[in-house]
Amino acid sequence: MRKAISMLLVLVLAIGMMAGCGTKSTSENTKKDTPAATGDDKTATPTETAETAEPVTIEFWTISLQPTFTDFFNGLIKDYEAANPGVTVNWTDLPYDSIQQKLVTAAAGGTSPDVVNLNTQMALTLAGKGALVDLEAEATAEQKSIYVKSLYDSAKIGNSVYAFPWYASPNIMFYNKELFEKAGLTEIPSKYQDAFEMAKTMKDKTGAYLYNPPEFFSLLFEQGIPILNTDSTAAAFNTPDTVNLLQSFKDMTDAGYLPKTNWGSWDNELKLFETGKLATISSSGSSLSRIKDEAPDVYEKICIATPMTGSIGLSRNPLMNVVVPEASKNHTEAIKFASFITNDASQLAFCKQVAIFPSTTAASEDPYFESDTATLEGIARKMSVDISKTSKDYSLGIEDQGDVQSGVNKVYEAVIINGADIQKTLDAQEKAVNSVLQK
Structure with missing residues (x-):
């Protein structure tokens, strides 16, 4: 293509x-x-x-x-x-x-x-x-x-x-109130890493995952970790903050508390949510009609909240x-x-x-x-108004964003899915992204 x-x-x-x-x-x-x-x-x-x-x-x-x-x-x-x-x-x-x-x-x-x-x-x-x-x-x-x-x-x-x-x-969050009650959780998760303990409780008591992480490219955006330098001429994501971020999620996925595969795969998330195997899902309000058609029993258990985000509070639109x-x-x-x-x-x-x-x-x-x-649909519209003020399309402002995005996501594939060394993987993908930018 x-x-x-x-x-x-x-x-x-x-x-x-x-x-x-x-x-x-x-x-x-x-x-x-x-x-x-x-x-x-x-x-x-x-x-x-x-x-x-x-x-x-x-x-x-x-x-x-x-x-x-x-x-x-x-x-x-x-x-x-x-x-x-x-x-x-x-x-x-x-x-x-x-x-x-x-x-x-x-x-x-x-x-x-x-x-x-x-x-x-x-x-x-x-x-x-x-x-x-x-x-x-x-x-x-x-x-x-x-x-x-x-x-x-x-x-x-x-x-x-x-x-x-x-x-x-704009992404908003749907959550299964029955699963939260079963897990004994009264708070709604707001930040990915802050919710690690909640994720452990949810999995131990219900067998369901609390959330599925976004694709790694989006996760960096939401953590405030620069993907490129200020003039977009070189990769900037190979940092100690990225190493620590990867290690924290690797620990959670290796222990089985968060999904290891299909990060950011909406179709997979929807399937898990509709079968009671995922307690939250971030999506647009238009997804409600599909859930209502495909899983009416789960639709009846849905509540709506602001989406989970990284440390800077940014969400995807x-x-x-x-x-x-x-x-x-x-x-x-x-x-x-x-x-x-x-x-x-x-x-x-x-x-x-x-x-x-x-x-x-x-x-x-x-x-x-x-x-x-x-109604749920009305609440979703209202939530979209509020969220739109702190959300954005994750654009790098470059013509080769697709290739850069793919190179960044390969870090996740290598480290989280395949267990590769974090620093070696970041070094390799930094070079790969730089080659895209310099061609």
């Missing part, structure tokens, strides 16, 4: 502004006769109209939103087209694991999309090679001003920003973004539509469709998120 991405970047840079996107064949999904969103969602209608000198077609690609949200987004698109005569939006929804390859194919065929939904890691990978529009240079001050700054900066490299942040999924490829020949119109999809009204309307959290300041402060504290 990395080779494919490189191929895309070369093609994009070569094609440049000649890689048009005016074709109408890349979308089979938008139904122009679908009614616009109604009720509260009508607030998503654009507040400004625009006359275009000539017809413009915007190709809009998203990740895994159909069929659940087909009517909702067709409604937004219909509203946008009505307020912007001459603009047609073609919407294509793609699976997560195929969107990069589709971008390669589109660039090779000269039909780059104009607006694309990417996660932060994908966006940074493309931005680092000049394949995305720098919004700091081309978006208006008004368009850039509406987002929570920490989220807007997630796709920042140097002084450039390459994405409008879209919807976020995975983010989806909207970008404009440099190869689009409609930068101004593409940025305008990307801004519309991610503006206050559109994001708030989307949040009323699913338990996600907006990335704009005004939408995140809307009373809707605190209007219901009688």
Whole structure:
């Protein structure tokens, strides 16, 4: 896949502004006769109209939103087209694991999309090679001003920003109150290492794990241990603090009090939680509906709290973004539509469709998120509001974050799973990460 991405970047840079996107064949999904969103969602209608000198077609690609949200987004698109005569939006929804390859194919065929939904890691990978529009240079001050700054900066490299942040999924904690009662625990764990004694009690008295640690890359973030130096030119995680951190978790996993494998594997955590083998799980509020469907008996035992974190109190807030490829020949119109999809009204309307959290300041402060504290879902929304203030997408601000992240996580694999020497492993992976940064 990395080779494919490189191929895309070369093609994009070569094609440049000649890689048009005016074709109408890349979308089979938008139904122009679908009614616009109604009720509260009508607030998503654009507040400004625009006359275009000539017809413009915007190709809009998203990740895994159909069929659940087909009517909702067709409604937004219909509203946008009505307020912007001459603009047609073609919407294509793609699976997560195929969107990069589709971008390669589109660039090779000269039909780059104009607006694309990417996660932060994908966006940074493309931005680092000049394949995305720098919004700091081309978006208006008004368009850039509406987002929570920490989220807007997630796709920042140097002084450039390459994405409008879209919807976020801040981690909150679900815990099984029955398991806590069985273990005789009255406190809710807040910090990973501070909860070691609680983890021992939980395992001894119930047979369940208290928690599953996050992936090692995220654990370093949450412990405040720098992964890279200040100018992102070299690894910085090979420190005595990291040695001590690894040793403490190795002791716990070797003794069987915490899971040794699958750190940060959400699917595995969910399976353990739904079968009563894990007392807590950190996830977004949207996971509640899945637990309710798959394990209704466990759903009835759930309480909600702030997520467990490392020593600095930071928690993860995975983010989806909207970008404009440099190869689009409609930068101004593409940025305008990307801004519309991610503006206050559109994001708030989307949040009323699913338990996600907006990335704009005004939408995140809307009373809707605190209007219901009688249901688990309402409590989860309220908790997301509070947690969003101390959470972030774990971005390094570099194009090779995927490779760096993999190199860091190999420390965990070697030490915790395979029992390798801690210092030797850190030395080896420091060199591996430095080789990624220096190529």
